[in-house]
Amino acid sequence: MLKNKNLFLTALFFIPQFFFAQYTDIINSNRPGETMSAYAVGKSVFQAELGVYGIKEKHDLLDYEGNGFGTDLTLRYGAFLEKLEFIVDLQYQMENFDTPYTSYKKNNFRQTVLGAKYLIYDPYQNYKKEVNIYSYKANRSFNWHELIPAVSLFAGANFIGADNPYAFGSHSQYTSLESSISPKVVLITQNLFGGGKWVFVTNFIADYITTDYPSYGYVLTLTHGFNNKWSGFVENQGYKSDLYSDAIVRGGAAYLINSDLQIDASVSTNFKNTPSVLYGGVGISWRYDGRYKEKQMEFKSNEKAKKNKDNQIEQREIDYQAKERKRKAKYE
Numbered sequence: 098m099l100k101n102k103n104l105f106l107t108a109l110f111f112i113p114q115f116f117f118a119q120y121t122d123i124i125n126s127n128r129p130g131e132t133m134s135a136y137a138v139g140k141s142v143f144q145a146e147l148g149v150y151g152i153k154e155k156h157d158l159l160d161y162e163g164n165g166f167g168t169d170l171t172l173r174y175g176a177f178l179e180k181l182e183f184i185v186d187l188q189y190q191m192e193n194f195d196t197p198y199t200s201y202k203k204n205n206f207r208q209t210v211l212g213a214k215y216l217i218y219d220p221y222q223n224y225k226k227e228v229n230i231y232s233y234k235a236n237r238s239f240n241w242h243e244l245i246p247a248v249s250l251f252a253g254a255n256f257i258g259a260d261n262p263y264a265f266g267s268h269s270q271y272t273s274l275e276s277s278i279s280p281k282v283v284l285i286t287q288n289l290f291g292g293g294k295w296v297f298v299t300n301f302i303a304d305y306i307t308t309d310y311p312s313y314g315y316v317l318t319l320t321h322g323f324n325n326k327w328s329g330f331v332e333n334q335g336y337k338s339d340l341y342s343d344a345i346v347r348g349g350a351a352y353l354i355n356s357d358l359q360i361d362a363s364v365s366t367n368f369k370n371t372p373s374v375l376y377g378g379v380g381i382s383w384r385y386d387g388r389y390k391e392k393q394m395e396f397k398s399n400e401k402a403k404k405n406k407d408n409q410i411e412q413r414e415i416d417y418q419a420k421e422r423k424r425k426a427k428y429e
Contacts, residue, residue, distance in 0.1 A: 119137040120138070132318040133285050140176065142384065144172070147382075149378055156372035183213050184212055243288060259276045299316070327351070328350065332348065
């Protein structure tokens with residue numbers, strides 16, 4: 098989840114450049130929610146988002162109870178273009194199940210996704226809010242431009258291993274017999290409200306598209322920055338397939354340790370008993386942007402050198418004109 102009031106002011110924190118940048122002064126993490134943000138991390142920026150969670154299940158119809166834990170890791174890297182980001186999303190889960198007659202375990206990758214995200218449209222590119230120096234009320238009124246969302250598209254592949262009990266959804270009660278690779282597509286929108294204090298992100302997901310059990314879903318996330326360090330979020334997630342359908346509500350908070358490091362915690366639950374699900378977790382997000390900052394410094398240095406050179410040429414032109422006027426004055 099994107100984390101504090103400054104975190105989403107992507108357009109406002111760009112350094113002066115002639116190219117459009119996705120990089121923000123503060124880490125832009127997707128944790129601890131399930132939505133992808135519309136914006137990329139920035140060209141040459143590497144980011145890792147790691148979490149651990151515990152899960153508790155109870156199925157009234159099948160009469161079982163399950164307890165377990167898992168870990169998830171997302172690796173993000175901006176390459177080639179400022180608007181392009183490559184993503185590796187891994188999730189491994191281990192559970193023990195008890196029934197009146199037996200006990201069994203499920204241990205495997207719940208999710209293995211590789212793909213890329215591209216920012217199709219950013220409403221803040223080449224946009225500058227006009228300040229009305231004559232009206233305080235006009236400057237404090239609702240900015241209708243905030244209703245225009247940033248739009249991104251994620252395209253990737255979901256990798257399913259043979260004999261995976263988490264195939265096609267973590268609660269589907271279906272075990273894959275063979276390995277498979279299937280496409281995953283996500284349409285992403287993101288709005289900034291209240292000058293960036295509120296952020297609304299939507300993901301519309303089509304997963305396992307070419308298999309016999311395609312899954313379609315959505316995630317809606319609202320994040321609020323309380324101050325420069327703390328933020329909170331609420332989220333609603335739903336998905337539907339022939340194997341399993343559910344609706345999840347989620348909430349949590351994040352704390353910004355520094356501009357490149359963030360910690361978070363969240364809790365999730367659903368509203369059904371086939372099965373009922375409750376899980377909570379903590380996580381950390383870390384960013385390495387050293388190469389990006391080097392490029393920034395190189396760009397600024399080149400711009401400064403170019404400006405100094407232009408000033409020198411202009412000064413020489415002024416000096417030359419002054420000498421010419423002085424020379425002509427001798428003969429007048």
